[in-house]
Amino acid sequence: MSTRTSQDLLRIEDLTVEYRTLEGNAKAIQSVTLDLKKGETLALVGESGSGKSTLGLAVMGLLPPAAKKPTGKIFFGEMEVTSLDEGRLRPLRGSKIAMIFQDPMTSLNPVKKIGDHFTEYIRAHNPRTSKEEALKLTESILKELGIRTERLSDYPHQFSGGMRQRVMIGLALVLNPELIIADEPTTALDVIVEAQIIEQLRELREKFSLSILLITHNMGIVAQMADRVAVMYAGKIAEVAPVTEIFLNPSHPYTQALLKSIPTVEGGRRVLNVIPGFPPDLRNLPSGCAFHPRCPFAFERCKVEEPKLQHVSAEGLAACHLLDRK
Amino acid sequence: MVLILLSVVFLLIRVIPGNPCLFKVEKYTNPEVIATCTKNLGLDQPLYVQFFGYFGGVLHGNLGLSMIDFEPISGQLFSRFPATLELTLCSFVVSVVVGVVLGAIGAQRKGTVVDGAVKVTGILLYAFPVFFLGMIFQLIFGVYLHWLPTGGRLCAGCAVPAGLNLGPIHVQTGLYTIDSLLAGNLSAFADAASHLILPSLALGLVISGVFIRITRTNLLETLRADYVTAAKARGLKGRTVIFGYALRNALLPVVTVMGLQFALLLSGAVLTETEFNIDGLGRYLVLKVYQLDYTAIQGTVVLIAILISVIALLVDVLYAYIDPRVRL
Amino acid sequence: MSTLGGAAGKIFAPLVRRGSGRTLILSGVAIIVAVVAMSVFAPYITGASPTSAIYRPNLAPSTGHPLGTDIGGRDVLARVVYGGRFLLVVAFLAVLICMAIGVPIGLASAYRGGLVDRVVTLLMDSIYAFPSLVFSLLIIIIFGPTLVNYSLAIAVVYIPSYFRVVRSQTLSVKQLPYVDAAHSVGAGYVSVIRKYIWPNIIPSVVVVATINFADAILITAGLDFIGVGDLLKPDWGVDLYYGRQTLLAGDWWTIVFSGVMILITALGFSLISEGYAERTNPKLR
Numbered sequence: 001m002s003t004r005t006s007q008d009l010l011r012i013e014d015l016t017v018e019y020r021t022l023e024g025n026a027k028a029i030q031s032v033t034l035d036l037k038k039g040e041t042l043a044l045v046g047e048s049g050s051g052k053s054t055l056g057l058a059v060m061g062l063l064p065p066a067a068k069k070p071t072g073k074i075f076f077g078e079m080e081v082t083s084l085d086e087g088r089l090r091p092l093r094g095s096k097i098a099m100i101f102q103d104p105m106t107s108l109n110p111v112k113k114i115g116d117h118f119t120e121y122i123r124a125h126n127p128r129t130s131k132e133e134a135l136k137l138t139e140s141i142l143k144e145l146g147i148r149t150e151r152l153s154d155y156p157h158q159f160s161g162g163m164r165q166r167v168m169i170g171l172a173l174v175l176n177p178e179l180i181i182a183d184e185p186t187t188a189l190d191v192i193v194e195a196q197i198i199e200q201l202r203e204l205r206e207k208f209s210l211s212i213l214l215i216t217h218n219m220g221i222v223a224q225m226a227d228r229v230a231v232m233y234a235g236k237i238a239e240v241a242p243v244t245e246i247f248l249n250p251s252h253p254y255t256q257a258l259l260k261s262i263p264t265v266e267g268g269r270r271v272l273n274v275i276p277g278f279p280p281d282l283r284n285l286p287s288g289c290a291f292h293p294r295c296p297f298a299f300e301r302c303k304v305e306e307p308k309l310q311h312v313s314a315e316g317l318a319a320c321h322l323l324d325r326k
Numbered sequence: 327m328v329l330i331l332l333s334v335v336f337l338l339i340r341v342i343p344g345n346p347c348l349f350k351v352e353k354y355t356n357p358e359v360i361a362t363c364t365k366n367l368g369l370d371q372p373l374y375v376q377f378f379g380y381f382g383g384v385l386h387g388n389l390g391l392s393m394i395d396f397e398p399i400s401g402q403l404f405s406r407f408p409a410t411l412e413l414t415l416c417s418f419v420v421s422v423v424v425g426v427v428l429g430a431i432g433a434q435r436k437g438t439v440v441d442g443a444v445k446v447t448g449i450l451l452y453a454f455p456v457f458f459l460g461m462i463f464q465l466i467f468g469v470y471l472h473w474l475p476t477g478g479r480l481c482a483g484c485a486v487p488a489g490l491n492l493g494p495i496h497v498q499t500g501l502y503t504i505d506s507l508l509a510g511n512l513s514a515f516a517d518a519a520s521h522l523i524l525p526s527l528a529l530g531l532v533i534s535g536v537f538i539r540i541t542r543t544n545l546l547e548t549l550r551a552d553y554v555t556a557a558k559a560r561g562l563k564g565r566t567v568i569f570g571y572a573l574r575n576a577l578l579p580v581v582t583v584m585g586l587q588f589a590l591l592l593s594g595a596v597l598t599e600t601e602f603n604i605d606g607l608g609r610y611l612v613l614k615v616y617q618l619d620y621t622a623i624q625g626t627v628v629l630i631a632i633l634i635s636v637i638a639l640l641v642d643v644l645y646a647y648i649d650p651r652v653r654l
Numbered sequence: 655m656s657t658l659g660g661a662a663g664k665i666f667a668p669l670v671r672r673g674s675g676r677t678l679i680l681s682g683v684a685i686i687v688a689v690v691a692m693s694v695f696a697p698y699i700t701g702a703s704p705t706s707a708i709y710r711p712n713l714a715p716s717t718g719h720p721l722g723t724d725i726g727g728r729d730v731l732a733r734v735v736y737g738g739r740f741l742l743v744v745a746f747l748a749v750l751i752c753m754a755i756g757v758p759i760g761l762a763s764a765y766r767g768g769l770v771d772r773v774v775t776l777l778m779d780s781i782y783a784f785p786s787l788v789f790s791l792l793i794i795i796i797f798g799p800t801l802v803n804y805s806l807a808i809a810v811v812y813i814p815s816y817f818r819v820v821r822s823q824t825l826s827v828k829q830l831p832y833v834d835a836a837h838s839v840g841a842g843y844v845s846v847i848r849k850y851i852w853p854n855i856i857p858s859v860v861v862v863a864t865i866n867f868a869d870a871i872l873i874t875a876g877l878d879f880i881g882v883g884d885l886l887k888p889d890w891g892v893d894l895y896y897g898r899q900t901l902l903a904g905d906w907w908t909i910v911f912s913g914v915m916i917l918i919t920a921l922g923f924s925l926i927s928e929g930y931a932e933r934t935n936p937k938l939r
Binding site: 445449450452453454455456457458461462464465468469470476585586589590592593594596597600601611612615616618620623627630631634638 | 782783784785786787788791792795868872875876879880881882894897898901902904906909910913914916917920921923924925928
């Protein structure tokens with residue numbers, strides 16, 4: 001396992017997050033260790049329920065009340081974020097780490113003008129900013145995103161889905177954060193708008209030298225945006241590798257199945273390659289490797305022992321017993 | 327909303343059968359008295375003439391004559407209206423303040439003992455007979471503690487506050503608290519206010535039960551909304567998020583309910599005014615019921631119907647104003 | 655009749671199975687059972703009669719008269735114990751009539767749709783918006799203060815509540831594709847209603863019915879307090895009417911006990927209503 005280097009912007013060490021439910025505790029994240037370097041875009045991939053969204057919330061310290069206090073540590077730069085109390089954590093949110101949410105329709109306050117979203121936010125972090133200064137800052141970021149300034153006095157419901165997401169991106173960028181966490185940024189948008197947004201994000205990333213944690217289940221945008229990819233399954237990291245390695249030479253059976261299940265236009269009509277079975281119940285995980293009930297290569301050891309992450313290449317790691325067989 | 331008025335009024339007038347004079351004067355079989363009564367109230371005309379005549383009259387502010395003293399009803403209602411207005415306004419403020427504050431506290435501390443207490447309080451208050459609560463207040467604060475007066479609007483023998491008198495401008499609202507302030511008479515204000523406290527507390531607390539419940543329910547929902555998480559993710563302070571994001575959105579539907587609460591307030595006002603001896607529309611109605619003054623009862627009910635419709639309209643306008651999604 | 659069985663199941667299940675709202679429902683039921691028992695077994699609780707004005711008036715509670723005597727010289731304990739009967743019967747009858755009329759009208763109107771639906775809804779909304787006490791008062795004055803009239807007056811005021819709830823539920827279910835599917839294989843209206851709509855409206859109807867009960871108690875007591883009805887009958891509202899006259903002299907026993915009884919009875923039904931509401935609304939968890 002790599003040790004902390006000065007290039008690490010975000011480092012998650014042995015994080016475990018459990019949710020309290022009526023039928024027992026659900027293990028959303030189990031002993032996850034991950035790092036993200038300055039300037040890189042790390043994609044966090046997985047099905048619904050894999051724990052990827054929870055990870056994003058955990059970094060921000062915004063886990064819902066149903067979540068028990070997480071164990072493990074999260075480092076942002078030199079700071080240990082998990083040890084900070086709310087009072088010291090709050091100023092970081094938005095100014096150092098910003099989040100883009102999945103559904104722009106519900107993520108904006110319906111009774112607040114768009115302009116007010118910005119000015120309130122700017123002045124919350126810098127109380128001495130005057131209204132004019134805040135306004136100027138808002139206008140400049142909106143210009144980057146292609147939103148006309150007349151629209152500042154409009155309300156969220158007057159914008160289209162794509163524009164709303166642009167507003168969200170604008171809000172995330174306006175205070176120049178070091179890290180952006182994008183939680184399924186295009187899932188709620190149609191394909192054409194999605195392409196526009198991704199293109200926009202790439203431009204902005206270039207312009208502002210952004211580090212991005214991209215949480216998604218869409219392999220298409222992973223290919224377009226990510227430098228490295230971490231694949232999650234049932235709350236654990238199954239595989240981590242640079243993007244080309246993940247696509248060209250996936251090591252973990254789950255990653256392989258994921259890639260095969262992407263429908264393509266070419267090749268005529270075929271039956272869809274689906275992964276058999278269902279995502280596991282996080283309250284009642286299978287023994288051994290959580291993926292074994294659905295894995296085409298599973299053997300005896302998989303049912304009994306949890307695989308640990310090990311190197312498959314210089315930069316790639318995977319957690320699978322198959323690797324020991326080679 | 328105006329349609330509501332029409333429907334209700336229509337129902338009412340249709341519903342009073344026969345010659346009201348006969349009801350009242352059944353002890354007197356003297357045909358002459360009956361004839362005079364009938365003639366005075368215009369009851370010898372065919373029914374449809376009566377209906378349209380009455381309706382036309384209402385449009386002009388004429389609600390007919392009382393069967394007891396043959397005085398114009400509208401005048402009698404008008405003079406009592408401010409008392410009811412003062413009481414309902416005050417109670418309304420109490421109910422909203424108590425309701426929203428308690429509902430908000432309950433929602434924020436969901437699942438705890440405090441939340442349980444809030445829920446139960448809401449149910450308890452709503453189930454309380456308002457006249458009983460009024461009596462308890464009278465007993466405790468009036469009879470035992472001697473802190474507050476137990477009835478009426480002013481001390482016995484005190485003068486009615488004069489209102490504003492500046493040269494040609496005369497403003498006398500009939501709401502004693504405001505009038506005394508306008509006249510600059512602080513002791514009169516204290517007197518009027520002290521008489522207002524108990525009844526509006528009684529009525530206000532009972533009505534607040536509903537507000538507690540809705541505020542709590544709505545706030546629970548909005549606190550879980552995405553825009554609240556997103557706001558927190560921007561590092562906005564807790565208080566900003568609760569007030570500007572969660573509460574603001576939670577209270578929108580509450581406004582629509584306020585219109586219905588007005589009807590409850592009026593029902594409650596009837597009981598409260600009777601209990602506290604306040605000379606308002608409610609007590610007038612009760613008095614007329616004793617006297618079997620059917621035309622006056624009819625007139626009062628018509629007025630109430632008009633008031634309800636006006637309030638409903640105002641609430642709709644208010645809601646359109648505060649919810650940007652409706653405005654445009 | 656499977657529908658009745660289903661209905662009974664939905665109504666009584668919350669009493670037995672765990673889940674939110676159960677405490678509320680059970681406490682409410684406990685209260686109501688106690689009040690009804692008291693009213694039914696009144697003659698066994700006290701030997702005194704609530705209408706015989708034979709004692710010295712305005713006596714404070716003592717061993718001879720545990721709750722004192724009222725202004726008319728009647729034993730307060732007797733009045734408290736017998737005073738719920740009228741209210742309970744009126745409320746029960748009112749709820750019955752209300753449900754019998756309101757639910758079918760709601761179903762029919764929602765199903766028919768069109769102009770008929772619009773007109774009926776408008777009518778119902780008008781009644782709903784009007785102050786219930788005043789409306790009931792009006793009806794009582796015109797038709798006379800008999801027990802049945804009290805029930806009818808309250809029923810009229812509350813039919814819109816049932817109507818609205820049933821109508822909105824019916825409308826939302828009616829739009830669902832499986833209703834169309836059922837019709838397309840030849841199912842008639844009655845069976846569609848029985849299978850799909852009925853199970854959905856039962857919980858809401860229970861919530862409305864219990865609140866209806868509570869309000870009926872409060873309105874009837876309120877009307878008696880105003881002095882509209884027969885002032886000779888043993889009734890908590892009437893007690894407050896009389897008790898008011900000596901209240902300011904400090905005679906608290908004439909009103910406190912009867913008033914508390916009204917409160918408790920209304921509270922019991924409200925608790926049940928709130929309990930069911932919490933159960934059927936997952937958002938409240």
